[in-house]
Amino acid sequence: MPQSNHNDDMELSRDYALSVADWRRSVHSLYSGVRSTEDPQAAHAVWVDGRARLFANHPASPRMAGQQLRYAGYDPAFRFVLPLLDAERDSFEVPTGTDGIVPFTRIGRFDIEGLGSLDAWWLSSYGGGLFIPFRDTTAGSLTYGAGRYLLDTVKGADLGRVGTDWILDFNFAYNPSCVYDPAWACPLAPAGNRLAAAVPVGELLPSKD
Numbered sequence: 001m002p003q004s005n006h007n008d009d010m011e012l013s014r015d016y017a018l019s020v021a022d023w024r025r026s027v028h029s030l031y032s033g034v035r036s037t038e039d040p041q042a043a044h045a046v047w048v049d050g051r052a053r054l055f056a057n058h059p060a061s062p063r064m065a066g067q068q069l070r071y072a073g074y075d076p077a078f079r080f081v082l083p084l085l086d087a088e089r090d091s092f093e094v095p096t097g098t099d100g101i102v103p104f105t106r107i108g109r110f111d112i113e114g115l116g117s118l119d120a121w122w123l124s125s126y127g128g129g130l131f132i133p134f135r136d137t138t139a140g141s142l143t144y145g146a147g148r149y150l151l152d153t154v155k156g157a158d159l160g161r162v163g164t165d166w167i168l169d170f171n172f173a174y175n176p177s178c179v180y181d182p183a184w185a186c187p188l189a190p191a192g193n194r195l196a197a198a199v200p201v202g203e204l205l206p207s208k209d
Contacts, residue, residue: 016060023060028156030054034172035160041074044171051174051203062181070204078170078201081162084108084120091124094187104131104187110168115199118150118168119192129154134173135189136199143204147189148173173202180206 030050037043048071055061055069090106104121110132111117121131131154135147150173151157151166157174159167176186 019058019060023054023058024156026050026054026058031156031158035158040076040079040169040171044074044169047172062177062184064181066208067180068207070207072171072201072204074171075201078199080110080112080168081165082110082112082168083165085111087119090119090192092121092190094185102187106192109192110166112168115197116195117192118195119190123154127154130158131187132168132193133176133187133189134193134195134199136195136197138198138200142200143173143202144175144179146176147193148175148202170199171201173199175203175206 030047033050034043034047037046048069052069055063085108087106087109092104094102094104103124105124106119107122107130108120109117110120115136118132118134121133123129123131130151131149132151133147133149136143139145139147149157150168150170151159157172159169159172161167176188177184178186
């Protein structure tokens with residue numbers, strides 16, 4: 001799903017701009033529905049259904065001919081509610097075709113029992129937002145080889161909080177748009193976001209019709 005800037009020198013058209021704006025609005029609305037659904041498994045069903053409809057029908061979808069989304073079944077063992085811990089400041093940058101270099105700043109980390117640690121990144125440009133990519137040992141076989149996204153709040157992918165703790169539910173992990181269309185430029189998981197454990201839930205590699 002569109003999570004970064006289209007890596008294309010084509011002149012921006014009015015229709016394209018409006019379709020992406022509508023996509024973003026739709027994604028924010030979808031996650032609002034997820035956060036308002038108390039049962040996590042039911043919330044996951046809302047999310048899967050909403051993503052499937054957007055992917056299949058929306059004009060801003062990155063879907064290429066024949067692609068279908070695939071998801072693992074919901075597993076509550078991969079849902080966590082965790083505090084954001086301190087971490088030394090660090091940064092990484094992502095080159096894009098339209099926005100130049102997009103900078104990210106590390107603002108903390110999450111320690112996740114049984115899985116490891118994930119750095120939390122802040123988008124240090126217009127809009128801001130918390131960004132948590134990750135790569136696990138299923139990458140390249142069951143899931144995308146370069147990793148998936150867990151949260152990207154500037155784009156609406158936000159599962160909410162319990163008090164000051166963040167909800168990290170790997171059942172809601174999703175693929176960057178470049179999995180479906182290589183014209184998209186997508187930030188991938190840096191070293192501090194690579195898990196030495198398997199996360200066999202969330203969005204899987206796509207299937208073909």
